[in-house]
Amino acid sequence: MSAPFFEAHGISVQFGGLKAVDGVSFTVDKGEVFTIIGPNGAGKTTVFNIVSRIYDPSAGKVVLEGEDITEVPAHRIAKLGIARTFQNIELFEHATVLQNLLIGAHVHRTTNPVAEALFLPSVKRAEVALREKVEEVIDLLDLAVHRDSMVAGLPYGARKVVELGRALCTRPKLLLLDEPSSGLNVEETEDMAFWIEDITKDLGITVIMVEHDMTLVSRVSDRVLAMNQGRVLAMGSPAEVQRHPAVVEAYIGAPAGPGMAPLEKAS
Amino acid sequence: MRFIFKTRYEQDINLFQHGGQMFWYAVLGLVLMAAPFVVSSYVLTQLSQIFIYSIVAFGLMLLAGFTGQLSLGHAAFLAVGAYTEAVLAIAGVPFLVSVPLSGLFAAVVGIIVGLPALRVKGLYLGIATLAFGTIIEEIIARAEPITGGNAGLMVPPINLFGLRFADGPAFYYLAFAFALAAGLILINILRSPTGRAFVAIRDSEISAQSMGVNLAVYKTMSFAISAAFAGVAGALYAHNIRFLSPDQFTVVQSIELIMMVVIGGLGSIHGAVYGAIFLIALPQAINAVKPFLPLFLSEATGLQPTIFGLVLVLVVLFEPLGIYGAWLKTRTYFDLFPFYRQGMFRRQKAFQKSDRLK
Numbered sequence: 001m002s003a004p005f006f007e008a009h010g011i012s013v014q015f016g017g018l019k020a021v022d023g024v025s026f027t028v029d030k031g032e033v034f035t036i037i038g039p040n041g042a043g044k045t046t047v048f049n050i051v052s053r054i055y056d057p058s059a060g061k062v063v064l065e066g067e068d069i070t071e072v073p074a075h076r077i078a079k080l081g082i083a084r085t086f087q088n089i090e091l092f093e094h095a096t097v098l099q100n101l102l103i104g105a106h107v108h109r110t111t112n113p114v115a116e117a118l119f120l121p122s123v124k125r126a127e128v129a130l131r132e133k134v135e136e137v138i139d140l141l142d143l144a145v146h147r148d149s150m151v152a153g154l155p156y157g158a159r160k161v162v163e164l165g166r167a168l169c170t171r172p173k174l175l176l177l178d179e180p181s182s183g184l185n186v187e188e189t190e191d192m193a194f195w196i197e198d199i200t201k202d203l204g205i206t207v208i209m210v211e212h213d214m215t216l217v218s219r220v221s222d223r224v225l226a227m228n229q230g231r232v233l234a235m236g237s238p239a240e241v242q243r244h245p246a247v248v249e250a251y252i253g254a255p256a257g258p259g260m261a262p263l264e265k266a267s
Numbered sequence: 268m269r270f271i272f273k274t275r276y277e278q279d280i281n282l283f284q285h286g287g288q289m290f291w292y293a294v295l296g297l298v299l300m301a302a303p304f305v306v307s308s309y310v311l312t313q314l315s316q317i318f319i320y321s322i323v324a325f326g327l328m329l330l331a332g333f334t335g336q337l338s339l340g341h342a343a344f345l346a347v348g349a350y351t352e353a354v355l356a357i358a359g360v361p362f363l364v365s366v367p368l369s370g371l372f373a374a375v376v377g378i379i380v381g382l383p384a385l386r387v388k389g390l391y392l393g394i395a396t397l398a399f400g401t402i403i404e405e406i407i408a409r410a411e412p413i414t415g416g417n418a419g420l421m422v423p424p425i426n427l428f429g430l431r432f433a434d435g436p437a438f439y440y441l442a443f444a445f446a447l448a449a450g451l452i453l454i455n456i457l458r459s460p461t462g463r464a465f466v467a468i469r470d471s472e473i474s475a476q477s478m479g480v481n482l483a484v485y486k487t488m489s490f491a492i493s494a495a496f497a498g499v500a501g502a503l504y505a506h507n508i509r510f511l512s513p514d515q516f517t518v519v520q521s522i523e524l525i526m527m528v529v530i531g532g533l534g535s536i537h538g539a540v541y542g543a544i545f546l547i548a549l550p551q552a553i554n555a556v557k558p559f560l561p562l563f564l565s566e567a568t569g570l571q572p573t574i575f576g577l578v579l580v581l582v583v584l585f586e587p588l589g590i591y592g593a594w595l596k597t598r599t600y601f602d603l604f605p606f607y608r609q610g611m612f613r614r615q616k617a618f619q620k621s622d623r624l625k
Contacts, residue, residue, distance in 0.1 A: 078479030092470035107479035109460040116459035
């Protein structure tokens with residue numbers, strides 16, 4: 001059997017006395033949608049920050065296509081083919097949507113600053129080529145109406161899509177989506193689900209996402225990992241994980257034991 | 268109101284969006300070309316000074332307005348450029364060699380001054396650059412054998428292809444050409460990947476990083492380019508003033524420079540020029556109205572800094588995009604007349620206020 005596409009091996013991270021992530025391991029196959037769920041503070045975003053190299057893990061390693069990326073600096077990650085979105089949207093507010101997407105294509109620049117300062121014909125050609133690639137993403141995500149708007153003036157739902165688009169502009173192999181549906185209404189969540197399906201099926205991009213909306217999770221995910229307090233609770237298909245006793249316990253609490261009075265009688 | 272129908276990507280890349288723009292810039296260019304034949308030699312010197320400060324403003328705008336890095340030591344770069352030029356000119360180095368060297372040396376100093384930017388942000392960076400600026404001012408004052416120390420240094424006039432660019436129209440055209448070139452370089456950088464990386468750093472360092480922007484490289488580059496602009500401007504400044512002393516490049520000068528870009532409008536190329544015009548024209552305007560003021564006001568010391576400060580406070584409170592913002596609103600008002608709404612620019616404004624010094 002060949003090495004898995006992506007592998008997190010026993011990653012841990014500690015903030016002071018708090019073990020935010022404690023020995024989490026999982027593998028993701030190529031073309032899969034892999035979802036991490038868990039209550040607040042479970043360590044989901046921390047796992048993302050380790051994978052995108054914003055945090056250094058205190059133990060464990062992260063492997064992409066057989067290459068250990070645990071020591072790679074954060075700005076090299078995009079070049080290796082990992083792109084991400086942020087839970088609280090980290091767009092470039094005072095730039096237009098188009099400029100945001102072009103920054104997403106930054107790793108594909110072919111020109112050097114000296115040629116750019118003189119704006120040689122080669123720079124102009126490179127810019128047009130970059131723009132053509134970005135326009136493909138604009139078409140895919142229906143962003144044409146917002147193309148020249150400032151991000152600062154866009155509604156929340158549109159910003160979420162712009163952020164997804166910016167991540168796609170890096171032309172990633174692995175896409176990390178941090179709560180893609182948070183703050184979106186039902187219709188926008190529906191669109192997001194379609195896009196995630198398109199991204200995996202048509203563009204062949206592997207997706208790891210953190211998500212709370214179980215409808216979206218069940219619909220798009222191939223496998224789900226449930227976490228609580230930095231540890232893995234369960235892993236498997238969406239239905240399996242939702243039924244798993246440890247997951248139910250983490251979300252709702254332990255079932256009534258023999259020593260406890262059932263609720264009906266207490267009232 | 269004008270609607271531009273875009274059919275090619277080049278239309279977004281080109282310098283001019285439509286013929287009207289090209290026309291008005293051409294008119295402006297012609298007026299500036301004709302100015303020496305019309306205005307007095309005093310006004311001409313002031314215009315040259317505006318060109319020189321525009322170059323500084325372009326550089327500082329790139330750093331503060333587009334990369335979001337505060338520099339309170341910018342006068343030091345101006346000083347490094349001015350003194351390098353003066354020393355080289357005295358040694359007989361031709362102008363076309365000494366100016367690039369002045370810019371280059373200022374850029375090297377800029378890289379050193381920019382080192383703290385890799386670690387600290389906002390006000391702390393401001394304090395660090397302020398300290399560096401003071402140190403450089405002090406070094407210039409102490410390095411008497413080279414700089415003449417506090418006694419000052421006389422600068423010989425520019426000799427270019429056997430022509431003497433001492434003052435008047437010749438120097439004016441030279442300064443104009445340099446300002447034009449600096450503006451073009453700034454525009455070119457900003458419409459290409461490097462400029463977008465700067466903007467990315469300004470708006471969100473964490474996602475800039477995730478998009479593959481190497482923060483250390485680009486912050487250093489921004490400091491270097493910005494300092495190089497100031498260095499070249501300093502070289503012209505040296506020839507325009509013709510006498511250099513360390514007290515021309517104090518912390519107060521640095522603060523005036525940062526005020527120039529804030530009042531002009533952070534994050535706009537036009538704003539840089541407006542700021543430079545404001546910085547040069549305000550003292551003149553104050554002098555012009557002084558005779559009409561009551562004695563206790565016109566005789567008061569520190570009238571100019573007070574007015575500067577007042578304008579800065581008012582701009583930050585009411586027009587965060589500075590003179591450029593005011594112009595933008597006026598233009599939009601007439602563009603959309605009678606459909607302009609009061610709150611059209613509000614969202615951006617609310618955001619800018621809280622995020623100013625992040």
